Every structure is written in C-alpha cells, then in structure tokens.
Amino acid sequence: MTTRPNLTIFRNLNLLDGTGRRPVVDAAILVEGNRIRAVGRAAEFGSVLEDASSYDCGGRTVLPGLINAHEHLTWRRGIGGFEDRVVRQPAGKLLVRGFGHALISLLEGVTTVRDVGSKEGLAIALRDAINAGQVHGPRIIAAGAPIAMTGGHGSGAVRVANGVTEVRRAAREQLKAGADLIKLMASGGFVARGVDSPTAPQFTVDEMRVAFDEAHKAGKRTTVHAHPPAAIHAAIEAGVDCIEHAGLADRETAEFLAERKILVVPTLSALRMEVERGERLGRPAWLVEMCRQSLPEQKRMFRALLEAGCMIVAGVDSLGDLQGELGHMVDEGMPVPQAIAAATLVAAQCLGVEDQVGTLETGKMADFIAVDGDPLTDIRALRKVALTVKDGVLYHPDTVRTAIGPGLMTDFR
Structure with a gap:
C-alpha cells in the first residue's frame, strides 16, 4: 500500500487534549497536512493507520502547543x-x-x-x-x-x-x-x-x-x-x-x-x-x-x-x-x-483563535508538543519538550538548536 505523504499518525502517547477531559492512555493523533483529522484512543483508528506514515512518541505526554x-x-x-x-x-x-x-x-x-x-x-x-x-x-x-x-x-x-x-x-x-x-x-x-x-x-x-x-x-x-x-x-x-x-x-x-x-x-x-x-x-x-x-x-x-x-x-x-x-x-x-x-x-x-488552536480536536490546527513526564503531577515536566509540531510541521529540539546562533542560546534566559 502506498503511504500518503500528507498523512501522519503520531502514536504511542498519553493525551491531554486541553478540553478538560480526562487524559487518554495509548492515544494517537492523525494529522493530514496542517490539520488534525482524528484524535483519541489508538484502538479506535482502525485501518487508517495502514495508510499513513507513523511517528512513535515513545509513551510521552502530548498536549496542545x-x-x-x-x-x-x-x-x-x-x-x-x-x-x-x-x-x-x-x-x-x-x-x-x-x-x-x-x-x-x-x-x-x-x-x-x-x-x-x-x-x-x-x-x-x-x-x-x-x-x-x-x-x-x-x-x-x-x-x-x-x-x-x-x-x-x-x-x-x-x-x-x-x-x-x-x-x-x-x-x-x-x-x-x-x-x-x-x-x-x-x-x-x-x-x-x-x-x-x-x-x-x-x-x-x-x-x-x-x-x-x-x-x-x-x-x-x-x-x-x-x-x-x-x-x-x-x-x-x-x-x-x-x-x-x-x-x-x-x-x-x-x-x-x-x-x-x-x-x-x-x-x-x-x-x-x-x-x-x-x-x-x-x-x-x-x-x-x-x-x-x-x-x-x-x-x-x-x-x-x-x-x-x-x-x-x-x-x-x-x-x-x-x-x-x-x-x-x-x-x-x-x-x-x-x-x-x-x-x-x-x-x-x-x-480570539480558540477555533483553531488551544485544544487537540478534529479540524483544528496540528499544533502540539510531546513532553517527558506528566505535567498534571509536576508542572516542571513542561520543560522536557521532546518534540514540537506547529502547523503540521515537526521540529526536533536538536534540529532547532543547530539553527539558532550560539549568541542567543548562551544569552540570559
């Protein structure tokens, strides 16, 4: 089966969707282009997983950008x-x-x-x-x-x-x-x-x-x-x-x-x-x-x-x-x-952009982050950003660091 390059499944994650609902264990997010096509329990995604490229989030907590x-x-x-x-x-x-x-x-x-x-x-x-x-x-x-x-x-x-x-x-x-x-x-x-x-x-x-x-x-x-x-x-x-x-x-x-x-x-x-x-x-x-x-x-x-x-x-x-x-x-x-x-x-x-970002829901922009740990039990977990997805584009911290001049990275923060 040919993988659609515009379709990516982010799997093996614990989901905090930002709506106030309870966290979802073993969840997944399906991204098509720069939008969320589906989000929820991975078991409910069915055969769509076969038609998408896959990214393993390593069991991390994923929440809105x-x-x-x-x-x-x-x-x-x-x-x-x-x-x-x-x-x-x-x-x-x-x-x-x-x-x-x-x-x-x-x-x-x-x-x-x-x-x-x-x-x-x-x-x-x-x-x-x-x-x-x-x-x-x-x-x-x-x-x-x-x-x-x-x-x-x-x-x-x-x-x-x-x-x-x-x-x-x-x-x-x-x-x-x-x-x-x-x-x-x-x-x-x-x-x-x-x-x-x-x-x-x-x-x-x-x-x-x-x-x-x-x-x-x-x-x-x-x-x-x-x-x-x-x-x-x-x-x-x-x-x-x-x-x-x-x-x-x-x-x-x-x-x-x-x-x-x-x-x-x-x-x-x-x-x-x-x-x-x-x-x-x-x-x-x-x-x-x-x-x-x-x-x-x-x-x-x-x-x-x-x-x-x-x-x-x-x-x-x-x-x-x-x-x-x-x-x-x-x-x-x-x-x-x-x-x-x-x-x-x-x-x-x-x-005034709550219809686009702020929660992880179908139809919204694909803006989310994955962090090590559970920010609900320790807010400091938000410092451990393992990946950032903005507008459907994935940014690895190491890749971003190489694009930033040392003068900014070593500046007082």
Missing part, C-alpha cells in the same frame, strides 16, 4: 536598560533578534505568540515572514507598535499620540500596517521613573475609547499595559478586552475584572527575572530595587485575581520562559490544570 500571550520577540532579553537594548538598536538588528527568539519559542514548545509591542511594528514583518514560509517560528498575533502618550511607557519604541484625534489616527495607522490587535500604554511601568513610574496612569478614558472603537470596528481585539487600579478601571470603562500586568491591582479591582470578564495576563516572571538577573543583565540598580520592592504587591495581586475567579492568561514579557511563568503561577496557588489552560485554551480565547 503552548501559547505565550505576552511577548516582545524583537525586544527579548538583551543587555542593559531599555534605551540600550531596544531604543538605540537599529531596526535590522532587532528583527534578526526576533528571528532567533522565534526559533527559541519553538524549542520551548510555544507554537503561538501574542507579540504586544515592537519598535516600528517589526513583529508584523516577522509574522509575515513566518506565514510566508521564509523563516520558521510560532504563529504570531502582532500588535505592531504600542500607542503611548508623550513621555509614556516605552518611549522611543512606541507610536506617540496625544489627545483623541491623534490616538484615533495612531490606531488607524497600526491597523493599516497589519496589526492583529491594538495596544495602548495606560500606565507607566518598570522601565523608567517619574511620569513613567508604574503608579502613574497614562491616557484618559476618552483617548483610549477611540482607539478601542477603531479596533473593534475592524474586528480586532484590544489590550493595555496597566499596573495601578486607576489605569485598569479607566481602560475597562473605555472598553478594553484585556489587561497586561495589573501589577498593583487590589482586591476590589480583581473582583471588577472578574465581573466584567476581562482577561488578565499578569506576567509574574517579569519582575522576578529583573530581581534575580537584573545585575547580570546590566539593569540600573534603581530598577532592580524597584522591582524587588514590588514583588510582595505582585504576589498579593495574583492571589486576589485567583480568589476573584478572573480569567488568567500566561505570558512572559521579555525575560524568562513560559514554563517558568506557569511554575510561578502554581507556586502562588493556581491549580496545575488551570495553569496549563492559561497557556492553552484560555490563552487561545484571549487571542
């Missing part, structure tokens, strides 16, 4: 403060950095990335290159250049806009450039001091509302970088879909987020990595200390989000990896199944 819902592929890692590693870097160098980090994402089992900000919208170009098959990388949902006020968060790598008219124009520009979502900087952050401190709200409700209206008219989603309650409440009043960080959110704000069903991407790794590695990464001493002092508040915030029943999504920001983020979530009290969902189904819902 991970989704990193807060990333900056072209800003990632790097030495020095934000000015040195991003603002003063030429676009070409940042784009090359993005190509490398896209490959690292596959190595780590991440098949979909929501890039929430890049200088000059470089992540859009990276997305298009991957979609065109010119380079390998995860599926990218790109915000393009974030919109910020004069002197606002991310200055030097954002689209500056002030007032309702300018903000509307900026949103339209990003949409015209191909942005998949619109992001505004609604508060300061852990990059600068003064007007850009994390306690400082930025943008008015009216300014944010026009940007969100433009995005929603175009069928796109919206998000904001926001730490203090005032900025979070203003963004919700303006009609935002998601909040990034929420680092200073109190219990009342957490309950309001849950009531409004606003998704939250807390990025726990960001502060912790700055504290643990900031000195080695050449960060200013005041920044490392500010992050250190803010850690207890971040812990309180996350527990408040959990207790309020918020829809929490996993995202890394520019340091660490998704496995570390999920580990932090579990350490702070999140049940392991909820943590895995935060990087699969709930993350897919956040991106």
Whole structure:
C-alpha cells in the first residue's frame, strides 16, 4: 500500500487534549497536512493507520502547543536598560533578534505568540515572514507598535499620540500596517521613573475609547499595559478586552475584572527575572530595587485575581520562559490544570483563535508538543519538550538548536 505523504499518525502517547477531559492512555493523533483529522484512543483508528506514515512518541505526554500571550520577540532579553537594548538598536538588528527568539519559542514548545509591542511594528514583518514560509517560528498575533502618550511607557519604541484625534489616527495607522490587535500604554511601568513610574496612569478614558472603537470596528481585539487600579478601571470603562500586568491591582479591582470578564495576563516572571538577573543583565540598580520592592504587591495581586475567579492568561514579557511563568503561577496557588489552560485554551480565547488552536480536536490546527513526564503531577515536566509540531510541521529540539546562533542560546534566559 502506498503511504500518503500528507498523512501522519503520531502514536504511542498519553493525551491531554486541553478540553478538560480526562487524559487518554495509548492515544494517537492523525494529522493530514496542517490539520488534525482524528484524535483519541489508538484502538479506535482502525485501518487508517495502514495508510499513513507513523511517528512513535515513545509513551510521552502530548498536549496542545503552548501559547505565550505576552511577548516582545524583537525586544527579548538583551543587555542593559531599555534605551540600550531596544531604543538605540537599529531596526535590522532587532528583527534578526526576533528571528532567533522565534526559533527559541519553538524549542520551548510555544507554537503561538501574542507579540504586544515592537519598535516600528517589526513583529508584523516577522509574522509575515513566518506565514510566508521564509523563516520558521510560532504563529504570531502582532500588535505592531504600542500607542503611548508623550513621555509614556516605552518611549522611543512606541507610536506617540496625544489627545483623541491623534490616538484615533495612531490606531488607524497600526491597523493599516497589519496589526492583529491594538495596544495602548495606560500606565507607566518598570522601565523608567517619574511620569513613567508604574503608579502613574497614562491616557484618559476618552483617548483610549477611540482607539478601542477603531479596533473593534475592524474586528480586532484590544489590550493595555496597566499596573495601578486607576489605569485598569479607566481602560475597562473605555472598553478594553484585556489587561497586561495589573501589577498593583487590589482586591476590589480583581473582583471588577472578574465581573466584567476581562482577561488578565499578569506576567509574574517579569519582575522576578529583573530581581534575580537584573545585575547580570546590566539593569540600573534603581530598577532592580524597584522591582524587588514590588514583588510582595505582585504576589498579593495574583492571589486576589485567583480568589476573584478572573480569567488568567500566561505570558512572559521579555525575560524568562513560559514554563517558568506557569511554575510561578502554581507556586502562588493556581491549580496545575488551570495553569496549563492559561497557556492553552484560555490563552487561545484571549487571542480570539480558540477555533483553531488551544485544544487537540478534529479540524483544528496540528499544533502540539510531546513532553517527558506528566505535567498534571509536576508542572516542571513542561520543560522536557521532546518534540514540537506547529502547523503540521515537526521540529526536533536538536534540529532547532543547530539553527539558532550560539549568541542567543548562551544569552540570559
């Protein structure tokens, strides 16, 4: 019998399909092209096994490809403060950095990335290159250049806009450039001091509302970088879909987020990595200390989000990896199944792609990973990625490593 090259059966695996159903032992996944044709117990596949090429998963656990819902592929890692590693870097160098980090994402089992900000919208170009098959990388949902006020968060790598008219124009520009979502900087952050401190709200409700209206008219989603309650409440009043960080959110704000069903991407790794590695990464001493002092508040915030029943999504920001983020979530009290969902189904819902990825079901994209061990009993098993399948293409870790320059592989992660 002739084997159909477009049909592959992944067998000898334990299945976590991401739907919440119980794990399936001795399961199989039938992939045709870039889609899942069938998934379930291997014994139920019948004669179709004879008509497909076969891949033995070695009894490993297979689950949906991970989704990193807060990333900056072209800003990632790097030495020095934000000015040195991003603002003063030429676009070409940042784009090359993005190509490398896209490959690292596959190595780590991440098949979909929501890039929430890049200088000059470089992540859009990276997305298009991957979609065109010119380079390998995860599926990218790109915000393009974030919109910020004069002197606002991310200055030097954002689209500056002030007032309702300018903000509307900026949103339209990003949409015209191909942005998949619109992001505004609604508060300061852990990059600068003064007007850009994390306690400082930025943008008015009216300014944010026009940007969100433009995005929603175009069928796109919206998000904001926001730490203090005032900025979070203003963004919700303006009609935002998601909040990034929420680092200073109190219990009342957490309950309001849950009531409004606003998704939250807390990025726990960001502060912790700055504290643990900031000195080695050449960060200013005041920044490392500010992050250190803010850690207890971040812990309180996350527990408040959990207790309020918020829809929490996993995202890394520019340091660490998704496995570390999920580990932090579990350490702070999140049940392991909820943590895995935060990087699969709930993350897919956040991106608006739950009909394509996030669970392993017939008709969805062939995006999945195989790991050694059982992540339901030990979340650290997600670090042991043995293979990544994205869009029906299989990536072995060793093969991916050879395509990544040693300068990136040895960089602080």
